[in-house]
Amino acid sequence: MHPYQDFRIRLELLALLGTRMYSDTLFGHLCWQVALREGDQGVAEFLEPFRRGEPPFILSEAFPAGLLPRPLLPRPPAKLDRPEDYAAFKRWQKAPFLLWQDFLRLCQDPAATVNPLPDPWRTAKIPHAAIDRRVDTTGGDEFAGRFYVTEVSYLERSYPTDDCRADRRQYVDLYCRTIPDRLQQLVDLLEAIGKTGFGRDKSLGLGRFRIEQIQPWPHFQALASSGANACVTLSTLVPAAGDPTDGQWQLRVKHGFLGEQASANPFKRPIVQLEPGAVFRLATPAVPPFLGRIVPGVAPGMPQAVQCGLALTVPCRWSDS
Secondary structure (H helix, E strand, O other), X not given: OOOOEEEEEEEEEOOOEOXXXXXXXXXXXXXXXXXXXXXXXXXXXXXXXXXXXXXXXEEEEEEEOOXXXXXXXXXXXXXXXXXXXXXXXXXXXXXXEEEHHHHHHHHHOOOOOOOOEOOOEEEEEEEEEXXXXXXXEOOOOOOOOOEEEEEEEEEOOOOOEOOEOOOOOEEEEEEEEEOHHHHHXXXXXXXXHHHHOOOOOHHHOOOOEEEEEEEEOOHHHHHHHOOOOEEEEOOOEOOOOOOOOOEEOOEEEEOOEOOOOOOOOOEOOOEEEXXXXXXXXXXXXXXXXXXXXXXXXXXXXXXXXXXXXXXXXXXXXXXXX
16 A cells, blocks of 8 residues: 555635535546546546555545534533533534644544634525526416525635635635645646536536645644544545444435436435544554445446545544543
8 A cells, every 4th residue: 555645725615515515525526527538437447446445545525724523532521510511511512613723632632622613604595486498588377486496505704723814715625645646636636626616506607616725734644643542534434344333423314416417317325424523443553544435336327326435534532531
């Protein structure tokens, strides 16, 4: 296995998102870019190392710039002597993010005092009037009134850090663990996605972005020398047979769709996934560079389609006290 190196890729969102940038959805967009350039054989060659468990890169979810998911590490029981203590405890339980510096501190010391942050993602509903294509208007009495809404996502605010200023522009951070000589291929594919758009309704201009910055990110692998006995995930995870099972996590069920009008049946089978921030205790001090697997057979209308359940891992400490 080739040595991995970590990078942080900062993206500037140039439009609203019709689909959130989950790691498995990002991976699917990469596959479609390869298919458009190299055809079916190119996609098969691209996927082959991922299928055999030797991925040339692993992507995180795209997080609001400067933030990382709060690891679901067990913490000492909270003292709830006053009503405001209970309110603070509930805020802690619901807050999904930490500044990346606090994330590193919590991975080193599960009892560290950190300030969890509320979710800056917001959704808005955009109303539409259906068009009768026979007359290119909303039609007469027979057709009128067929309204529908679509949801889009955007960042309500940015959190200022020493490397991310708060302004009106919208940034997200994508973390990548990659074989160094495959980084440029990944960047080229991301740039192509950013120009054409990401996710639902990209044909209407949603999901466009550009790469703002790429920098080496040594902070995660440095945690391996701090007495790590567990790992926290930064990606959507579908566990493999040999993955650890002693941990804490939150589940979501994904009802996905095939992209690019690939089939008359665009629906994927529901998949149970573990959200970023899941924590697993390890039997040995060696922290695996990733967990999870590639899931085959996810779409009846496209038997060759797969779903990426590989998750980037970060070393952390699990304390039972």
